[in-house]
Structures are given as C-alpha cells and as structure tokens.
Amino acid sequence: MPDLTDKKTAGEIPAQRTETGAAPKQEKARSLGSDAWHDLRRKPIFVISALLILLLIVIAIAPGLFTSVDPRAGDLRLHYLTKPNYSHFFEADWFGYDLQGRSIYARVVYGARASVVVGITVTLGVTILGGITGMLAGYFGGWIDTIISRVTDIFFGIPLLLGALVILNAFTSRTIWSVVFALVALGWTQMTRVMRGSVITVKQADFVTAAKALGAGTTRILWKHILPNAIAPVIVVATIALGGYIATEATLSFLGIGLHHARRRGARRPRPEAPLREEVTTPMTTVIENDQKSDRLDVGTPLLEVKDLHVEFHTRDGIAKAVNGVNYSVAAGETLAVLGESGSGKSVTAQTIMGILDMPPGKVTQGEILYRGQDMLKMSNEDRRKIRGRKIAMIFQDALSALNPVLSVGYQLGEMFRVHQGASKAEAKAKAIELMDRVRIPAAKQRVNDYPHQFSGGMRQRIMIAMALSLQPDLIIADEPTTALDVTVQAQVMDLLAELQAEYNMGLILITHDLGVVADVADKIAVMYAGRIVETAPVHDLYANPAHPYTKGLLRSIPRLDQKGQDLYAIKGLPPNLLKVPAGCAFNPRCDVATDLCRTEIPALHHVTDKDGKELTGRRSACHLWKETLHG
Amino acid sequence: MAENILEVKDLVKHYPLTQGILFKKQVGAVKAVDGISFELKKGETLGIVGESGCGKSTLAKVLMNLERATSGQVLFKGEDISQLSGAALKAVRRNIQMVFQDPYTSLNPRMTVGDIIGEPFEIHPEVAPKGDRRKAVQDLLDVVGLNPEYINRYPHQFSGGQRQRIGIARGLALKPEIIICDEPVSALDVSVQAQVINLLEQLQGDFGLSYMFIAHDLSIVRHISDRVGVMYLGKMVEIGSDEEIYENATHPYTQALLSAVPVPDPTARESRDRIVLAGDIPSPANPPSGCRFRTRCWKAEDRCAEEIPLLAVPSVLEGPAAHESACHFPEVREQAAA
Known part of the structure; x- marks a missing residue:
C-alpha cells in the first residue's frame, strides 16, 4: 500500500x-x-x-484497529436495539444497525478500504490516461487532435452508470479492480478535455516558443515546459472527480453490481465548482435616469480637486501604500496629464475618483475628492452614482474588455437612452448612430448592429469615447487611452478626444506613461512616483526645465539624434516595491544627486522659484534639491 | 562593407484559411509576409518598424524557423536554412536566437533562473560540458548585469526589467551570431527601457552580434539601428540607413508613420505637420490590389490599384533620397519642422 x-x-x-x-x-x-x-x-x-x-x-x-465487530455478522435482534450497549458503544453501536442487524459503524470502517482504493486508483488512472491523451491532442493538434476529440465525444455519449453496468457484467468474477477498470475506461475522457484545453493555452506562451527556438525536442517541451504549467486545472478536476468516483462505486455496490462485501453508505460528493468563464464586463459608464443639463463652468475654475489623498492596499505580504498624499486639480476645458510608471499610483488615484477601486483590498485612509466643491468621498453611494458616468466618465486602455462582447455596439450605446430615458428601440438606435457619427465611425448606420470584436482597436476606442460622451460629462478620465493602439491610429484618437474636449469644454485627466503623448495634448502635468506627486508644472516648463531629478532622468533617457552610437542616459535601479518604499525620498536610491537628507526626510512639494526668487506659477517639486536641479 | 550574415530572398508566409471540419478545404490565405527581401550584415543592427498586423512578428518567427516559410529563402552565411529540419536545423539554431517582448510569459514560471539559462546547454551539450554549466550560467547572469547568486530564484521574484535580462542571458547562452529582438523593451517601464537598450548595445560590441530589432517605438529604433526597414501589410515598403529613412523618407506610409509619432517636445505641438491617415490597416487575408497602402494614401492614383510597386531605388531621386522604396510616386516630403 x-x-x-x-x-x-x-x-x-x-x-x-x-x-x-x-x-x-x-x-x-x-x-x-x-x-x-x-x-x-x-x-x-x-x-x-x-x-x-x-x-x-x-x-x-487496518480496519481491525477501529472495530472488533465483523461487518458481515448480523444479529436480527440488534436492529431493534433500543438502548445502546455501552460496553462496545464505539466499536459497534453508535451508528446503529441495519435491517439485517449488522453494525453500520463496522460496515463503514470496513468499507473505507474499497472507497479509498477505488477513489484513488480511478482518479490516478483517469488523470494519467486523460492527461497523456489531452496533452497529445492539445499540443499536436491536427489529425491527432481530431481523432482523440472524436473518441472523447463518443465516450461522452455513454451514461457512466449504464456503461459501468455493461462492463462489469462482462467480468465473470468481479473484484475491486474490475470496478476500477470500468470507471477508468468510462471516465478518462473528462480529463482529456481539461488537459487539452489547458495545454492549448500553455503552448502559446512565449517560453514554449523560446524553448523551440533553442532547438528543444518535443519530449523536453512537453515534459519540462507544458506539463508543469498545464497540470493545475487537471488537479482541480481530479479532486472533484475523486469524490464522484467514490459515490459511483457506492452506487454500483448498492445496485448489486459492484463489490458485494464492501457495501456502504455513499460518500458525500463535493459541490462542483462553477465553470470557469470569461467575466463579462459591462461598460463603466453608468447611467442615471433624469438627464439635466449640467451648468458649465468657465475655464480656470477647478472642476475637480484631489486633496491629500491616501490609498492603501492590504495584501498578504503587508500594506502597500499606493497613493500617499496626492493633490491635483483640473478645470473645465483643461487637460491635466498624470505621468508615471506602473506602480506610481496614477491609475489608483483615478479609480478612487471614479469610485471603482476594489475595496477591499483598497482603502482610502485620508483625503478629499472635491467635485465642484463637494467631497465625493463623503457622499452617499446614491449621490456618488449620479456623478459617476453622468458628470465624470472614464475611458479605459483596453476597449475590448470594457465592451460587452455578446451585445451589439448599437445596443450598448443605445442602452442608456432606452433604459434611463425611456427611449423606444428605434429612438435609441438613432441616438446610437448619432453618437457613432460624432466619433467619426465610418458607415455608422451599417455598423450599428455589429459586435465589438468586428471593430478594429481604434474604432473600439472611439466607441468607448462615444459611450463616455453620451451623457455629456464635465470631466473625462482617460486611463492610457491610446497605449494599446498603433501610432497612426493613436494620433486619430487623441485628435478626436482633444477636439471633443474643446467642443464641450470638458476637463480631461489623461493618465499615461508616454512622454510624447503628454507633450502633444497636455496643459499641465503632474509627475507621480511611488504614490506621490514629485513634480507639477505647465507642459512647456516641464519639458524645457524639469525641477525634479526623476523627471529630468525620464526626459534625458529619450533617445536623441546627437546621442546616436552612444549609451542612452538610463535611470539606474528599479521602480520601488510599494511594500518597501525607501525611507526619505522614494527616488533616492536611483537618484544621481541624493544626499543624506534625501535618505532620511521625505521632501515636501516645494513651491518653485526662478533665479531671482520669483515664484513660478503652477510649478512645484518634491525634491530637497529642486534649486540645484532647476538652476544648476 | 561587412559581409552579409543573413540574406532573405522573396520570403513568403501565408496562413491557409480553411473550411470544413473533417475534410478541410482551403478557401484563402492570410498573407502575413508576402515577398520580402533584405540582408543583414555582420555586426549590424537592422530595425524593422510597422504597425500591428504588418507581419513583422511573423517575419521573426519564419527567420527563427518557428514557422515554415511558404516560399522564398533565408540564407545564413550563404546556406538556405528555411527548409532545414532535424539535426541540421538544431545546429543552425545555435547561431540565431531570439529575445521576446513579454518578459512575463517568456520565462517558464516553474523553472529557476539557473534552469532557464542553463536549458540551452542541456539541449546543446557540446557548448558547455556538464561540470562547467553552473559556472557558465553565473557568468551569463553577470554579463547581463544580474547578481550571479540569483541562480536559484524563480522568475516571479524579479521585476520586468530583470526578467528581460534573464531572457537576454538565455539568448546569449549558445553564443549566437544573430539575435532577433521582438519588441524587447515595449513591455518595460519607461525608466528601465534605456537600461535594457544600453545592455543590448554593449553586448553587441562585446560579442560582435548582429541584431534584427523589431519595434514600434521609432525613436528607440533610430537610436539602435544602422539601417531601418518599414513594413506595411506583409510587404517591405522602404528600407535604408537611419538617416535615409528618418530624414529622407520617400514612401508616403513611412512619412505618415513618422509624422504620427508623438514627439516629447510641447513646443513642436503647433509647428508639427502631422499626416493623419484615414481608416485602418486592411485585412491581410484580402489585401488591396496593386499597392497595399493605396486605400489610405493621399497620393493614390489609378496606377497604384493596378500595378504593384517594386522595392527599388527610384531613378528619379538623388542623394540620401535615393534608397529602396516601393512607391510609384516617391518623393521626399518637405517637413515643416525639423
């Protein structure tokens, strides 16, 4: 054993x-x-x-260790036993007696062997057989896959119990192994399917391509690269199936076809897990019923102000301080670019403004988000919902996952008007076409019934913009709106966004890591690093004369013509781990000019002055050495 | 001029489109790469730019023999490697290696860094004798700027930039002569990209590597490349030195692509003369007749729909403008801002 x-x-x-x-x-x-x-x-x-x-x-x-009673010896009188016999209560009595007066406890104990042996061997058998066939079908595809898949199709058509009855009937003497044989023969195809699907996903991974490029043979690729990464779902299914096989064996025994000597009550079958499914995300542009015209503000009045915002994530490894006291504001008609790398907190801030941050693990620990002077963090969910989508809309990087794949684009665009304004089907469709026209989707009338996957990336992003605009918001937050697009399409989409922004005098918060996009459209810039704003400046000033070493480093690392053939300037080191942000200025380990002060004290966001001591409007820098950085 | 280490002649890769479940019938083909010729010189970096769907990644796969070419030749030092298989192919693989775009999917999560970088030696045992392998792996880690003590760590313990260094170390293990870099920095944080570019350039000098550098970031391609090829819908539309392409582009697509790149300089905002192309890239399963760019080109005439322009040096142009360009009406565009 x-x-x-x-x-x-x-x-x-x-x-x-x-x-x-x-x-x-x-x-x-x-x-x-x-x-x-x-x-x-x-x-x-x-x-x-x-x-x-x-x-x-x-x-x-060793069932003998747990009971001294023979599970097959029955005494009919025991069935009617009213009072337990305390001398061997835990040996026989405590589960009661069956109709033939046999101790149920003893039968359960002796039955365990059959359950364990059948459960484990059948599970191992189907996993090995199914795993191998699934791997072959998934990896090689083509005719091998066709043959294996057709065979599994046939097996899926056979009801497990009936099939097992037929197979077991063919055995003249039935042992535990004939039951195992029958269940493996009928059950392996389930694993084939699971393994095949898993292998198809894994074989597309770059590390498999890399191994092929190195000249690795098929056996090595299957054994070292595919199997360890594809086995996880098979193990999950196997654990669920284990219980199922025990129950099936019990059922067969109960029907008198399995193992007579080991009849026992059926084991509990674990609840099957919900099938893995692609999560269908609905567009984030939530819609509210009554559509009042919003009072527009003049350029310059802050539409949205973020004040001293702190956001934390509670993770298994500790508290990640994603946003640590961020301040920024955006006025109607203004474009604020929030520039930062992954982990800088730029997207978390935006999600907090939209109220779409996952909480938990996220948590706002401090700060205010003022929309037209009202703190959204203190509002009721209902009030907040009225602002979201209608006053502040968001555009995401990945338009394909933000659109529902099973509904036509026209339906999704028209939904807001239909559900919330009681528009008829025809009216909603007309509105949808109008919106699609406005974001310049060619042949809107013909394409209104198409599904998201039928549009190109650029067109899908236009649809997202149309959706965000449909309720005429004051403020649009665009989180890396063009990162997934090709440059020629990127230009079209940014132009469209800028044009619509001007037309409707909206505020725009553009979140990006691309210094080029920022230079093209921003009015002012906030540079973020490790959850803090390290520099803010009007766009021209920032590019001409950065006041923070991080900004300076980013600008210097852009390849320039006169550097051809030389090393690029590179910021040394890596972006910080938010669980272990360096003490003092978070940038100090990567900074060329850091002093002892930088390693101990977190720099405030200083006002920045020119050489004559005159304050520069809109310019701030969170660097102890901003003077040297700016003027030196 | 240095010798050609790689010569690609009229390379074609079509993916058949089939119908039917059991008996498949070909109903068409996705023309991912459709007749491409170029050469790569020893020690040179050839940049390949183009938008998604232009076939640049397929080109890399065909050159790596990960996909079999439909037709055409790939000559490595004069020998056609595109139809090799078995031991001969395995031997050739030692000379051409690849660095992948996504450092998260290109390393097997179940293997340690030592196993990942050491795998090439297991596949090609003649490169490093068994006893020396650990040392060889540690040397490689050192070469790419990682601590050799990290040998027993798993990929998830590293950041994106560090993983890309691991991927580069694996590519270097067999001492190849050519490395194909498929978007090697586009998945990395901005502040880390420059580090990896510098590493690639330094390795090129140290080991005399030839690079084929595929990317969509035109400024990085310009920085690292000696020559640049521009692809559109499975065709090479223009190829030349970095100066010829960036300053004297004669193909309208190249001009549009260059003008669309966001320039990190806000002062150029007003003075920029951007060509905004209409529409999207057509499907490679059904490309336009004649010149493939004509459906989005502002210069297109009847001739463009009928006659496929050949990639050749236009006779009408002189100086740096006289480089290979596949356009019926090639001319240098007057740029508003330098």
Missing part, C-alpha cells in the same frame, strides 16, 4: 486548489515550490486536513 505517497498527494491537492482558486494570476500559482510547502505546514487548516486524510488511510489499511 503506497500510503505515504498517497497521503502526500491527497494532502497537497486541496492546498493547490486554494492557491490557484484564490489567485488566478500566474504570479501566485507559481509559488508552489518549497516555500509554499513551508507556508502550508504552518497553516492549521492544512495540518488538520492532512491528519484527517491520514486517519482515513489508516482506517482503510
């Missing part, structure tokens, strides 16, 4: 499920090495589960 290895696999399976289940990102799934094992050993739930499984296995191996 390979009890030790069984225990280990059985014990690891639930752990693996939670790992992959809780965090669908690859990031987490891969920490299943030795450190994950170390982690698990300290978790009480894992230790308890492992002990329970161990107990079951011991029962299966």
Whole structure:
C-alpha cells in the first residue's frame, strides 16, 4: 500500500486548489515550490486536513484497529436495539444497525478500504490516461487532435452508470479492480478535455516558443515546459472527480453490481465548482435616469480637486501604500496629464475618483475628492452614482474588455437612452448612430448592429469615447487611452478626444506613461512616483526645465539624434516595491544627486522659484534639491 | 562593407484559411509576409518598424524557423536554412536566437533562473560540458548585469526589467551570431527601457552580434539601428540607413508613420505637420490590389490599384533620397519642422 505517497498527494491537492482558486494570476500559482510547502505546514487548516486524510488511510489499511465487530455478522435482534450497549458503544453501536442487524459503524470502517482504493486508483488512472491523451491532442493538434476529440465525444455519449453496468457484467468474477477498470475506461475522457484545453493555452506562451527556438525536442517541451504549467486545472478536476468516483462505486455496490462485501453508505460528493468563464464586463459608464443639463463652468475654475489623498492596499505580504498624499486639480476645458510608471499610483488615484477601486483590498485612509466643491468621498453611494458616468466618465486602455462582447455596439450605446430615458428601440438606435457619427465611425448606420470584436482597436476606442460622451460629462478620465493602439491610429484618437474636449469644454485627466503623448495634448502635468506627486508644472516648463531629478532622468533617457552610437542616459535601479518604499525620498536610491537628507526626510512639494526668487506659477517639486536641479 | 550574415530572398508566409471540419478545404490565405527581401550584415543592427498586423512578428518567427516559410529563402552565411529540419536545423539554431517582448510569459514560471539559462546547454551539450554549466550560467547572469547568486530564484521574484535580462542571458547562452529582438523593451517601464537598450548595445560590441530589432517605438529604433526597414501589410515598403529613412523618407506610409509619432517636445505641438491617415490597416487575408497602402494614401492614383510597386531605388531621386522604396510616386516630403 503506497500510503505515504498517497497521503502526500491527497494532502497537497486541496492546498493547490486554494492557491490557484484564490489567485488566478500566474504570479501566485507559481509559488508552489518549497516555500509554499513551508507556508502550508504552518497553516492549521492544512495540518488538520492532512491528519484527517491520514486517519482515513489508516482506517482503510487496518480496519481491525477501529472495530472488533465483523461487518458481515448480523444479529436480527440488534436492529431493534433500543438502548445502546455501552460496553462496545464505539466499536459497534453508535451508528446503529441495519435491517439485517449488522453494525453500520463496522460496515463503514470496513468499507473505507474499497472507497479509498477505488477513489484513488480511478482518479490516478483517469488523470494519467486523460492527461497523456489531452496533452497529445492539445499540443499536436491536427489529425491527432481530431481523432482523440472524436473518441472523447463518443465516450461522452455513454451514461457512466449504464456503461459501468455493461462492463462489469462482462467480468465473470468481479473484484475491486474490475470496478476500477470500468470507471477508468468510462471516465478518462473528462480529463482529456481539461488537459487539452489547458495545454492549448500553455503552448502559446512565449517560453514554449523560446524553448523551440533553442532547438528543444518535443519530449523536453512537453515534459519540462507544458506539463508543469498545464497540470493545475487537471488537479482541480481530479479532486472533484475523486469524490464522484467514490459515490459511483457506492452506487454500483448498492445496485448489486459492484463489490458485494464492501457495501456502504455513499460518500458525500463535493459541490462542483462553477465553470470557469470569461467575466463579462459591462461598460463603466453608468447611467442615471433624469438627464439635466449640467451648468458649465468657465475655464480656470477647478472642476475637480484631489486633496491629500491616501490609498492603501492590504495584501498578504503587508500594506502597500499606493497613493500617499496626492493633490491635483483640473478645470473645465483643461487637460491635466498624470505621468508615471506602473506602480506610481496614477491609475489608483483615478479609480478612487471614479469610485471603482476594489475595496477591499483598497482603502482610502485620508483625503478629499472635491467635485465642484463637494467631497465625493463623503457622499452617499446614491449621490456618488449620479456623478459617476453622468458628470465624470472614464475611458479605459483596453476597449475590448470594457465592451460587452455578446451585445451589439448599437445596443450598448443605445442602452442608456432606452433604459434611463425611456427611449423606444428605434429612438435609441438613432441616438446610437448619432453618437457613432460624432466619433467619426465610418458607415455608422451599417455598423450599428455589429459586435465589438468586428471593430478594429481604434474604432473600439472611439466607441468607448462615444459611450463616455453620451451623457455629456464635465470631466473625462482617460486611463492610457491610446497605449494599446498603433501610432497612426493613436494620433486619430487623441485628435478626436482633444477636439471633443474643446467642443464641450470638458476637463480631461489623461493618465499615461508616454512622454510624447503628454507633450502633444497636455496643459499641465503632474509627475507621480511611488504614490506621490514629485513634480507639477505647465507642459512647456516641464519639458524645457524639469525641477525634479526623476523627471529630468525620464526626459534625458529619450533617445536623441546627437546621442546616436552612444549609451542612452538610463535611470539606474528599479521602480520601488510599494511594500518597501525607501525611507526619505522614494527616488533616492536611483537618484544621481541624493544626499543624506534625501535618505532620511521625505521632501515636501516645494513651491518653485526662478533665479531671482520669483515664484513660478503652477510649478512645484518634491525634491530637497529642486534649486540645484532647476538652476544648476 | 561587412559581409552579409543573413540574406532573405522573396520570403513568403501565408496562413491557409480553411473550411470544413473533417475534410478541410482551403478557401484563402492570410498573407502575413508576402515577398520580402533584405540582408543583414555582420555586426549590424537592422530595425524593422510597422504597425500591428504588418507581419513583422511573423517575419521573426519564419527567420527563427518557428514557422515554415511558404516560399522564398533565408540564407545564413550563404546556406538556405528555411527548409532545414532535424539535426541540421538544431545546429543552425545555435547561431540565431531570439529575445521576446513579454518578459512575463517568456520565462517558464516553474523553472529557476539557473534552469532557464542553463536549458540551452542541456539541449546543446557540446557548448558547455556538464561540470562547467553552473559556472557558465553565473557568468551569463553577470554579463547581463544580474547578481550571479540569483541562480536559484524563480522568475516571479524579479521585476520586468530583470526578467528581460534573464531572457537576454538565455539568448546569449549558445553564443549566437544573430539575435532577433521582438519588441524587447515595449513591455518595460519607461525608466528601465534605456537600461535594457544600453545592455543590448554593449553586448553587441562585446560579442560582435548582429541584431534584427523589431519595434514600434521609432525613436528607440533610430537610436539602435544602422539601417531601418518599414513594413506595411506583409510587404517591405522602404528600407535604408537611419538617416535615409528618418530624414529622407520617400514612401508616403513611412512619412505618415513618422509624422504620427508623438514627439516629447510641447513646443513642436503647433509647428508639427502631422499626416493623419484615414481608416485602418486592411485585412491581410484580402489585401488591396496593386499597392497595399493605396486605400489610405493621399497620393493614390489609378496606377497604384493596378500595378504593384517594386522595392527599388527610384531613378528619379538623388542623394540620401535615393534608397529602396516601393512607391510609384516617391518623393521626399518637405517637413515643416525639423
């Protein structure tokens, strides 16, 4: 009996499920090495589960240790036993007696062996058989896939119980292995399907291409690259199937076709998990019923002000301070560009303004977000909802995932008018066409019934813009709106956005990492680093004369003509880990001019003056050495 | 001029479009790469630019023999490698390696850094004897600027820029002569991109590598490339030295592409003379007749729909404008702002 290895696999399976289940990102799934094992050993739930499984296995191996009663010996009188016989209560009585007067407890104990053996061997059998066939079908495709898939199709047509009855009937003497054979023969195709799907995903990964490019053979690719990365869903399905096979074996026994000597009550079947599905995201531009014309502000009056905003994320590894006291404002007709790398907090700030931050793990710990002077963070959800979408709309980077793939574009555009303004179908469609015309989608009338995937990336982004504009908001937040687009299309979309902004005198917050896009459209810029604004300036001043070493470094690292053949200037080091932001100025480990002061004290966002001491309007720098940076 | 290390002749890659479940019938083809010729010289960097769908990534795959060419030749030091298989192909792979775009998917998450960089030695045991491999891997880590002690870590313990260095180390392991870089920095943070570009340039000097550098960031391509080729819908539309392409582009698509690139200089905003192209790139399954760019070109005439322009040096032009361009009406555009 390979009890030790069984225990280990059985014990690891639930752990693996939670790992992959809780965090669908690859990031987490891969920490299943030795450190994950170390982690698990300290978790009480894992230790308890492992002990329970161990107990079951011991029962299966040595039922005699747990009861001295023969499960087959019945005494009819015992069935009518009214008072337990305390001398062997835990040996026989406590589960009661069946109609033939046999101890149910003893029968459960002796039945465990069949359940464990059948459950584990069948699961191993289908996993190996299904895993191999699935891997071959998924990896090679073509006719191999066609043949394997057709065979699995046929097997899926056979009802498990009926099939098992027929197969078992063919055996003259039925043993536990004939049951195992029947269940493996009928069950392997399920694993084939799961494995095939998983392999098809993994084989497209770049690391597989890289291995091929190195000249790796098929066996190496399958064994080293595909299998370890494709096995996770198979293990999940196997754990669910394990319970199912035990139940099936019990059912067969109950029907008198399985193992007569081991009849027992059926095991509980774990609830199957919901099938994995692509999450259908609905557009974020929420719509409110009554559409009043909003009073427009003149250029210059702040439409939105963010004051001393702090946002934290509570993660397993600690608290990530994503936003640490951000201040900015945007007026009607103005374009504020928020420039930063990944992890700078630029998108988190925007999501907080929109009220679409995931909370938890996110949490606003401090600060105000004033929309026309009213703090949105203090508003009721209902009031906030009225602003979202209608007054402040958002455009996302990935238009394809922000549009619902199963509804036509015209339906999604018209939905707001139909549901919230009671427009008829025809009216809503007309409105949708009008919006599509306004964002210059050619042949809007013909394309209104098309689905998102039928549009190109640039056209989808136009549809997102149309959706954001449909309720004539005051402010648009565009989070990397053109990053996913090609340069020639990028130009069209940015032009459109700028034009519509001017036409409707809207405020625009443009979140991006692209210094080129910023230079093209922004009025003023806020540069963010590690959750703080490190510099703000009108666009021309920032490019001409940056007042923070980070900004300076970014501008210097752009390849220029006269640097051809030389090294590019590169900011040294890496962006900080938000769980371990360096003390003092977060940029100090990467800064060329950092002093001891920078390593201890967080710089304030200083007002910036010119050489004569005159304050420069709109310019701030969070650097102890802003003077040297700006004038030196 | 240095010798040609790689010569590509009339390379074609079509992906058949089929119908039917059991008996497949070809109903058309996606013409991802449709007759491309160029050469790569020893020690040179050839930049390839173009928008998504222009076939530049397919070109990389065909050159790497990850996809079999439909027709045409890929000559490595004069030998056609496009139809090789088995041991001969494996031997050739030692000479041409690749650096991928996405440092998150290009490293196997279940392998340690040592296993990832050491895998080339397991596949080609003749390159490094078994006892020396660990040392060889640590040397490679050192070469790409990573701590050699990181050998037992997993990819998820590194940032994007560090992972890209691991990918570069793997590419270098077999001491190749050519490295094909497919968008090697576009997935990285802005402040880290320059570091990786510098590393690539430094390695080129140290090891005498030839690069084919595929990217959509035109300023980075200009910085690193000796020559630049512009692709559109499976065709090379223009190719020349960086100066010829960037200052003296004669193909309207190149001109539009260059003018569309956002310039990190707000003072250029008003003076810029941007060509905003109408519409999207057509489907490579059904490309326009004649010149493929004609549907978006402001210069297009009847001739463009009938006659496919050949990639050749136009006889009417002189000086730096006289470089290979596939346009019936090539001319240098007067730029409003330099």
